[in-house]
Amino acid sequence: MVKYLNLILGFLTLILWISTTAQEIDIETRVEAKLESVLILNIDPDARIEFGIKEVNDNLYQVTKNPDDVNFSVESTGNWNLSISATDPYFSGINDSSQKIPVDFIGYYIENKGNNWDNGLFSNIANKSKDTLLALTTKETTILINGRRNNIGGADNNSFVLRWKFIYENELTKMKKFTSFQIKDDYYVGGFYITLSESGIPYK
């Protein structure tokens, strides 16, 4: 009888030892992450195109003020496109608003400053104005579109400078138009739209 009791006590001790050494408790915590859509254009809302011209002699003009460059950036959780258009077909004189110059008097290009490359459709961004001066027009023109590597990212990735140039500076033929406008001395101003939209091309 004593022998059996010792045996049972031995088993109980063994079970107690095993349960003590392997004692664990698990508790679960649920964590949820919501990734919501973001599409933001960061730009000075007062940005506009303003330049000054003065006739110094017959058909000889001096540019008294160049249009300011416009810095902007895009922050987006999806692929995006960007287009530019003029708000009006003419620049108007600030001192004499009856003075008009067609908007294609000014051209522009977008210089990439971000980490997303703008080397074409096989990179992050296809930049239509890369190495090309585009004439400003009231027609919405898509300039930047996402490439195969996609253009998702923050301001570090998608940072740009919009630079304005007088068309005549690049094309000699425009000089004739320039002279034919009979521009009066004034500062001229015009507005432009930058339209940012989600891309319909999910390249991922």
Place this chain on the structure above:
Amino acid sequence: MKNITIILGLLLIFQTIDVKAQATDAEVVNFTAILASVLNLNVTSGDNQTATFDTPDLYNLGIDAVGVTTVTMESTSNWDLKINAADFTDGAAAIIPIDNLGVWCEATGAHTIGTEVTCAYTALGTSLGVTSTDQMLIDNGSGNGGDASDNAFNLNWTMGTMNGTMNTASMFDQLADGTIANLGTFTTTVNLTLTALP
């Protein structure tokens, strides 16, 4: 008949002898105190956490303070606390790598970090990036057995902040490179394992 009388006589004699020898009596009451091992882990608040990314800054820099889970431990022996979780999933194929989730600890009970307990992750900047395999979060120091008033801790959650051993890429970068394939709601379950030390 004669034999029966003799037997009865003998039985009477034995009974008489036995009664005469009973001078004292004693009984024993046995008391057994069983100190069984106790090990309890309680989540007292914050067992559901939500991190919402809805601005560029949050995608770029992460969310410093997602929330706090408060836990207490009751243990008759020394213990340690380990942590693991699977990648976040949207229920389809997309995932968020789990090391985007970070955690750091504060002791709010009598047992303090650096004495009774040890923890290498005591500030946002040194957050532990959670992984799918167990990692030590809080360990025994000079002896951490005790009740809930001794062992009370805040587990501070952070996400996408690239601190400590967390994922070094921003949420934006991971969206851009396709690591996170799409937007939406992702979930995971974090497992906290309390183990009694032998």
